[in-house]
Amino acid sequence: ALSHPEKRFKSVHVAGTNGKGSSSHLLAAVLQSAGYKVGLYTSPHLREFTERIRVNGQELAPDYLVRWVADHRYLFDEIQPSFFEMCVALAFDYFAAEQVDVAVVEVGLGG
Numbered sequence: 001a002l003s004h005p006e007k008r009f010k011s012v013h014v015a016g017t018n019g020k021g022s023s024s025h026l027l028a029a030v031l032q033s034a035g036y037k038v039g040l041y042t043s044p045h046l047r048e049f050t051e052r053i054r055v056n057g058q059e060l061a062p063d064y065l066v067r068w069v070a071d072h073r074y075l076f077d078e079i080q081p082s083f084f085e086m087c088v089a090l091a092f093d094y095f096a097a098e099q100v101d102v103a104v105v106e107v108g109l110g111g
Helices: 020-033 062-079 083-097
Strands: 010-014 038-041 053-055 102-106
Touching: 010 020, 020 038, 020 102, 038 083, 053 083, 062 083, 083 102
Parallel strands: 010 102, 038 102
Antiparallel strands: 038 053
C-alpha cells in the first residue's frame, strides 16, 4: 500500500547503545550543510510526537500527520501494525513525499 517509500532515498542507520540521538542530529546537520535535503527520524520524542520526524530541521507538520493517519486507517485496521511500525512507515513515506536526498534513521527495537 505504501509502495516501498524507503527505496526512493538513501539512508544512514545510526545504531549503538548510547549517543544515537545526538549522533543522528549531528550527522543530519553536517549533511544539510553540505547541501543535501535531509530527513531525520529519531525516538523517543521529548515534547511532541512530530519531533521524531524532520526534514532539513523542520518538524513534521501536525496536519500532515493527521491526514496520513486518516488516509491509511484502512491499512492499520487490516494488518494491525505496532506503534513502532506505524512511526517508521510514516517517516519513510514523508521522506519520500518530501524527496529527501538522504535520511538519517536512528535504529530502534534492536535494529
